[in-house]
Amino acid sequence: MNSKKIKKVVIAGGGTAGWMCAAALSKLLGKNIQVTLVESDDIPTVGVGEATIPTLLVFHQLLGINEAEFMAATNATFKLGIAFENWRDIKKDYIHSFGFLGQDCWAASFQHFWLKGLQKNLVSELGDYIPEHLACREGKFAVLANQDKNYAYHLDAGLYAKFLRNLAEKNGCQRIEGKISKVNLEPNTGNISALSLESKQLIEGDLFIDCTGFRGLLIEQALHTGYDDWSHNLPCDSAIAVQTTTINKPVPYTRSIAHGAGWQWRIPLQNRTGNGLVFCSKYMSDEQAKQLLLDNIEGELLNEPRVIKYRTGTRRKHWNKNCVAVGLSSGFIEPLESTSIHLIQQSIVRLMLLFPSDGISQSAIDEFNQQMKTEVDNIKDFIILHYNLTERKDSDFWRYCRTMPVPESLTKRMQLFKQTAKIIKRHEELFGETSWVQVLMGQGLLPEQYHPIVDLMPDEELKQFLNTVKTGVKRKVEKWPDHLDFIRHYCHSNHQ
Secondary structure (H helix, E strand, O other): OOOOOOOOOEEOOOOHHHHHHHHHHHOOOOOOOOOEEOOOOOOOOOOOEEEEOHHHHHHHHOOOOHHHHHHHOOOEEEOOOEEEEEEEEEOOOOOOEOOOOOOOOOOOOHHHHHHHHHHHOOOHHHHOOHHHHHHHHHHEOOOOOOOOOOEEEEOOOOHHHHHHHHHHHHOOOEHHHEEEEEEEEOOOOOEEEEEEEEEOOOOOOOOOOOOHHOHHHHHHOOOOOOOEEOOOOOOOOOOEEEEEOOOOOOOOOOEEEEOOEEEEEEEOOOOOOOEEEEOOOOOOHHHHHHHHHHHHOOOOOOOEEEEEEOOOEEEEEOHHHHHOHHHHHHHEEEHHHHHHHHHHHHHHHHHHHOOOOOOOHHHHHHHHHHHHHHHHHHHHHHHHHHHHOOOOOHHHHHHHHHOOOOOOHHHHHHHHHHHHOOOOOOOOOOOHHHHHHHHHHHHHOOOOOOOOHHHHOOOHHHHHHHHHHHHHHHHHOOOOEEEEHHHHHHHHHOOO
């Protein structure tokens, strides 16, 4: 397709996506390629993505990032899950935590044993059988040498981009300041040949990475790749973000509080709190949303509320010709389960695994696009689940969400769980069984039966098994220190 060796990689746009790309490519492939990033100080980044999921730890490991140093630089706190308040119904809350639920046997996962225990009155809430869930409620956290890495971070996205920029530049990435005025295409192939800047500078490259946000300057405006709109299933299309001073101790989880036409986030950092309101403009105006947000925050405002407009969906191809879209330029699901930074990371890792050193091949492009499609489709289903499976009927928005037609793949999963308590996880999926079980049951879906193998265990033995798991969780979490105390000690003593 294009046998030209890839020597020069040009990243258009900075922000989290641009600098994550630059940091990874320059550190891990930098000896063989030249990495250039073009960004303008005049173009603000969305910079709201402040909550992450555990996969980020793998990315940091690849880059050799010192955790305490990163946390100190980005005012980060730890995150063990998300509290969903008023989602199932008003005043009905649950937590979706990281980690694993109880102990499984070969034929049946732990929820089957728990369900029988529920019938026999032998269990307490599901979260008592997940260490991270209990730690969320008790405000505890520790990084231990032998611990499963089932945690993530809340971070300042602007400071994170700065931190990664420093790393990228140390590894030879060149940053060019300027606004892109034109994307130049090769007349015979339609590939991108260069970016023209307003300063008249021409930036030539072999492979271009589009990190220009929702505008999709390269992937869409120049290459007309096309976009699949998902707003019929994910109707929220606006967000308002504002930062406030911190009043209470930071909790080790994100708060997601549902309201009449969407939901509000509250993300605790070491030095401030990130707040935002996600809503559907069909059911709420920007002014109403702004007022609702300002009425429901704690602390003093640190900036003016910003309105961000978006359209949920995905680019038809994330890699088209010699351009790869990463971050918001590739599409946007919505911030509900903090998957934005994860998808940036997945795009980068997949690109590096399929890196076209000797020239771009169509088979590599097709494989990349297929993997990204599978991943975003699975995440999309998981997010739709939160909206569709609800008992709320108190507003037009929720009445719409309850009755909207959802993808067949999601309907099948919900039916399978309802009838058998089983979750089938496919290998490449992000959200595992524990996540699906917590959200399905948290939103009110209790399975009609459990796996018959559970009945082979006498009641007394079942009681003992359930108690052993629960006691183990309690003992584990009892040893963890207070979340904030741990951060202060950890960042201070390790950040030399």
